[in-house]
Amino acid sequence: MKFNIALLAGDGIGPEVINEAVKVSDAIAKKFNHEINWTPALTGACAIDAVGVPYPDETHEICMAADAVLFGAIGHPKYDNDPKATVRPEQGLLLMRKKLGLFANVRPTFTFPSLIDNSPLKRERIEGTDLVFLRELTGGIYFGEKGRRDNGETAYDNCVYTRVEVQRLAKKGFELAMTRSKKLCCVDKANVLETSRLWRETVQAMEKDYPEVTVSYEFVDAVAMRLVQWPNSYDVLITENLFGDILTDEASVISGSMGLMPSASVGEHTSLYEPIHGSYPQATGLNIANPLATILSAAMMFEDAFGLKDEAEAIRAVVNKSLEQGIVTEDLAPKGTKAYKTSEVGDWLVANL
Amino acid sequence: MKFNIALLAGDGIGPEVINEAVKVSDAIAKKFNHEINWTPALTGACAIDAVGVPYPDETHEICMAADAVLFGAIGHPKYDNDPKATVRPEQGLLLMRKKLGLFANVRPTFTFPSLIDNSPLKRERIEGTDLVFLRELTGGIYFGEKGRRDNGETAYDNCVYTRVEVQRLAKKGFELAMTRSKKLCCVDKANVLETSRLWRETVQAMEKDYPEVTVSYEFVDAVAMRLVQWPNSYDVLITENLFGDILTDEASVISGSMGLMPSASVGEHTSLYEPIHGSYPQATGLNIANPLATILSAAMMFEDAFGLKDEAEAIRAVVNKSLEQGIVTEDLAPKGTKAYKTSEVGDWLVANL
Ligand SMILES: CC(C)[C@H](C(=O)O)[C@@H](O)C(=O)O
Ligand SMILES: CC(C)[C@H](C(=O)O)[C@@H](O)C(=O)O
Numbered sequence: 001m002k003f004n005i006a007l008l009a010g011d012g013i014g015p016e017v018i019n020e021a022v023k024v025s026d027a028i029a030k031k032f033n034h035e036i037n038w039t040p041a042l043t044g045a046c047a048i049d050a051v052g053v054p055y056p057d058e059t060h061e062i063c064m065a066a067d068a069v070l071f072g073a074i075g076h077p078k079y080d081n082d083p084k085a086t087v088r089p090e091q092g093l094l095l096m097r098k099k100l101g102l103f104a105n106v107r108p109t110f111t112f113p114s115l116i117d118n119s120p121l122k123r124e125r126i127e128g129t130d131l132v133f134l135r136e137l138t139g140g141i142y143f144g145e146k147g148r149r150d151n152g153e154t155a156y157d158n159c160v161y162t163r164v165e166v167q168r169l170a171k172k173g174f175e176l177a178m179t180r181s182k183k184l185c186c187v188d189k190a191n192v193l194e195t196s197r198l199w200r201e202t203v204q205a206m207e208k209d210y211p212e213v214t215v216s217y218e219f220v221d222a223v224a225m226r227l228v229q230w231p232n233s234y235d236v237l238i239t240e241n242l243f244g245d246i247l248t249d250e251a252s253v254i255s256g257s258m259g260l261m262p263s264a265s266v267g268e269h270t271s272l273y274e275p276i277h278g279s280y281p282q283a284t285g286l287n288i289a290n291p292l293a294t295i296l297s298a299a300m301m302f303e304d305a306f307g308l309k310d311e312a313e314a315i316r317a318v319v320n321k322s323l324e325q326g327i328v329t330e331d332l333a334p335k336g337t338k339a340y341k342t343s344e345v346g347d348w349l350v351a352n353l
Numbered sequence: 354m355k356f357n358i359a360l361l362a363g364d365g366i367g368p369e370v371i372n373e374a375v376k377v378s379d380a381i382a383k384k385f386n387h388e389i390n391w392t393p394a395l396t397g398a399c400a401i402d403a404v405g406v407p408y409p410d411e412t413h414e415i416c417m418a419a420d421a422v423l424f425g426a427i428g429h430p431k432y433d434n435d436p437k438a439t440v441r442p443e444q445g446l447l448l449m450r451k452k453l454g455l456f457a458n459v460r461p462t463f464t465f466p467s468l469i470d471n472s473p474l475k476r477e478r479i480e481g482t483d484l485v486f487l488r489e490l491t492g493g494i495y496f497g498e499k500g501r502r503d504n505g506e507t508a509y510d511n512c513v514y515t516r517v518e519v520q521r522l523a524k525k526g527f528e529l530a531m532t533r534s535k536k537l538c539c540v541d542k543a544n545v546l547e548t549s550r551l552w553r554e555t556v557q558a559m560e561k562d563y564p565e566v567t568v569s570y571e572f573v574d575a576v577a578m579r580l581v582q583w584p585n586s587y588d589v590l591i592t593e594n595l596f597g598d599i600l601t602d603e604a605s606v607i608s609g610s611m612g613l614m615p616s617a618s619v620g621e622h623t624s625l626y627e628p629i630h631g632s633y634p635q636a637t638g639l640n641i642a643n644p645l646a647t648i649l650s651a652a653m654m655f656e657d658a659f660g661l662k663d664e665a666e667a668i669r670a671v672v673n674k675s676l677e678q679g680i681v682t683e684d685l686a687p688k689g690t691k692a693y694k695t696s697e698v699g700d701w702l703v704a705n706l
Contacts, residue, residue, distance in 0.1 A: 075544075090544040120478045120582050141494075141512060146547040150515070155551035159494065159510045162503070189595075191428075191443040194499040198508035224603040225611070228581055229473050242542075246599055250577040258578070 002035045003306060006066035008059065010044040011089060012279025013289035013342075014072025020291035020346030021070060021298045024318075027350040028302070028311050039066065043096065044074030044089040044279075054092025060099055064269060068305040069100075070298060071274035077281050098138050101268025103165070104172050105135040106300075107248040107276060108262070109231070111255045114323045115332065119256030121228070126254055131234040132176060133251065135244025136161075136169045137265055140195070142241050161195045161240065166202040172266075173238035174210040180235055184215045187223045187239035187247065199240060220247070227251055252276055259290035259331050260319075262297035264304055271305050273297040287341045290329040292319055295349065318349050355388045356659060359419035361412065363397040364442060365632025366642035366695075367425025373644035373699030374423060374651045377671075380703040381655070381664050392419065396449065397427030397442040397632075407445025413452055417622060421658040422453075423651060424627035430634050451491050454621025456518070457525050458488040459653075460601040460629060461615070462584070464608045467676045468685065472609030474581070479607055484587040485529060486604065488597025489514075489522045490618055493548070495594050514548045514593065519555040525619075526591035527563040533588055537568045540576045540592035540600065552593060573600070580604055605629055612643035612684050613672075615650035617657055624658050626650040640694045643682040645672055648702065671702050 007022065009015040022038060029036045041059040048054050054074070063069050074089045096102075110130045111119075119126050144158030170186075177184040186203045188196035200217055207215055218226070220243045226233065227247065231254045239247065252258045258277065265272045275293030283289050296319060303312035322328065327348045330339035340348070360375065362368040375391060382389045394412040401407050407427070416422050427442045449455075463483045464472070472479050497511030523539070530537040539556045541549035553570055560568055571579070573596045579586065580600065584607045592600065605611045611630065618625045628646030636642050649672060656665035675681065680701045683692035693701070 155547045221602040249574040
């Protein structure tokens with residue numbers, strides 16, 4: 001098979017981790033007789049620096065024309081503490097999500113047996129954790145009208161959801177639940193928010209179409225607690241954009257493998273694969289960032305975007321092997337053991353595929 | 354001294370835990386020669402059942418006339434899964450916060466040495482954790498305009514903040530930081546939300562008035578992670594209403610002592626003290642609920658509302674003693690040891706004051 005993949009390395013450590021994912025993907029393609037055509041494009045702070053906007057039209061066209069998008073990370077500290085900056089890297093991310101119609105962000109959280117003791121949580125709390133968040137990604141307070149009035153003294157952000165937006169996300173949730181343990185949790189704040197009540201009533205009305213799925217409804221604050229207490233009590237969770245932002249990040253640290261968690265964003269036009277970690281500016285250029293989350297995101301791409309399960313499994317298998325053999329970057333290397341460089345991990349994976 | 358305290362027991366286990374807090378408070382008052390005049394009033398589901406509204410005017414008048422309010426918990430499952438209910442217990446809570454001007458919710462999270470192993474987190478991660486959230490409680494998306502349009506197909510919730518609202522909350526945060534380790538973290542989502550940018554710019558402008566305080570600005574998703582990873586890296590955190598709802602609940606489970614965490618809500622007219630746990634409907638009437646969070650909330654009331662530090666310390670000391678001696682309800686009793694009833698714990702505390 002032949003694939004066109006848009007390659008959005010982004011900022012910070014983005015280019016370094018993307019580089020390793022490309023190496024591993026190319027090696028897999030070679031092994032399984034595929035051909036990948038990578039098209040690099042600018043996004044984030046580096047796009048602002050180069051052309052003044054964080055998600056240039058040219059980048060958008062490249063993404064639309066591609067079979068999938070592989071994404072690194074964006075964000076630069078020079079924008080973080082300037083509440084008055086008018087162009088921000090994050091705007092590029094949001095615009096990209098919106099224009100590509102990526103309404104569902106798929107965020108698995110699972111444990112690696114060899115890393116379980118890295119978790120801040122006790123082993124018995126996390127063993128068996130294997131959950132997936134479906135976060136709505138193109139609606140809610142992220143995209144509602146926002147601004148100032150009263151000479152800047154009052155700020156507002158509007159959160160808006162339509163039933164159709166909830167339905168298409170929830171549909172993916174029900175479908176995913178059917179392929180797993182048939183348990184779905186709808187996370188909302190229906191005791192306070194009208195948008196949450198729309199979510200809850202919409203999901204309730206869909207239950208009859210999936211009689212085998214057991215649906216629970218939980219408040220976001222309760223889930224924020226239970227995720228730490230009993231993460232393995234969850235399976236598929238669906239939620240709106242902002243709750244999803246907070247909870248998926250919270251969930252990512254329970255496994256002890258934050259640096260390894262991949263994600264996919266899917267929807268109308270194409271699909272995008274990216275590590276959940278950020279651009280980690282302090283590590284930029286040091287060749288120390290952990291490339292595994294990006295490499296595992298590439299595995300998700302092979303499986304979900306191209307339907308190539310064996311290729312995905314081959315990547316996961318070699319990643320597992322590297323973990324077991326301790327071929328890891330400094331974030332995972334136990335004190336007193338050798339830490340490998342970003343590129344060394346990629347080289348090892350390619351050699352051991 | 355003489356005090357008038359409004360007593361809002363609320364729903365579920367509220368009346369049971371409040372009962373023990375009253376017993377302990379009365380015993381302390383007697384010991385220190387104070388006189389407490391308790392005035393019970395209805396709120397929550399029980400108020401809806403009795404008079405049709407969750408925060409009756411009469412209750413409000415009793416609170417306004419009181420020196421402080423001691424609150425149990427509200428909420429009833431019959432309202433939870435009915436997105437179309439028009440009267441809800443939670444509305445009472447929100448109305449009460451608004452009408453009493455309780456704009457700052459003070460939520461400490463700390464560990465009890467004797468309970469540290471109950472935490473889902475590893476001991477070395479939580480030892481020394483002692484942080485306080487100041488959650489804005491009368492603004493934001495909780496109180497913005499909300500509703501439906503397009504025949505109910507579209508729902509919206511508006512999040513609004515004014516600079517003055519941010520300032521008065523942040524002022525309490527800076528002041529609290531000055532009495533502690535002089536570290537303040539402002540939690541927001543300034544990379545996406547305009548209200549968060551107003552928060553950040555307002556707090557930044559206040560920094561010069563508190564030159565000794567070191568202020569950090571962190572995104573809510575990052576804080577949701579770091580709270581689980583390194584809770585003891587935080588001291589005072591300030592944040593808006595919804596972020597505070599989620600993060601304070603998350604923080605409450607890290608200590609392993611969720612059932613013991615007290616809280617205060619302070620502001621314009623009076624102050625209110627309540628356990629952070631909910632109405633725990635399944636346990637209602639069983640005399641098994643843990644009363645310590647409510648009792649420790651009463652201690653906060655003695656200290657903060659009445660300026661009686663010795664009285665507060667006496668309550669905390671006897672609570673510690675009960676924990677060390679294992680005089681605890683079933684949620685804290687290790688397997689195979691005796692669990693005490695709610696009322697037995699209260700009796701023991703009174704006898705051992
Ligand atoms: C960078 C930021 C705008 C973004 C978000 O909030 O969606 C990030 O936190 C994420 O989760 O992808
Ligand atoms: C019951 C609910 C409305 C309330 C809130 O969200 O504020 C509760 O979760 C709390 O934190 O006191």
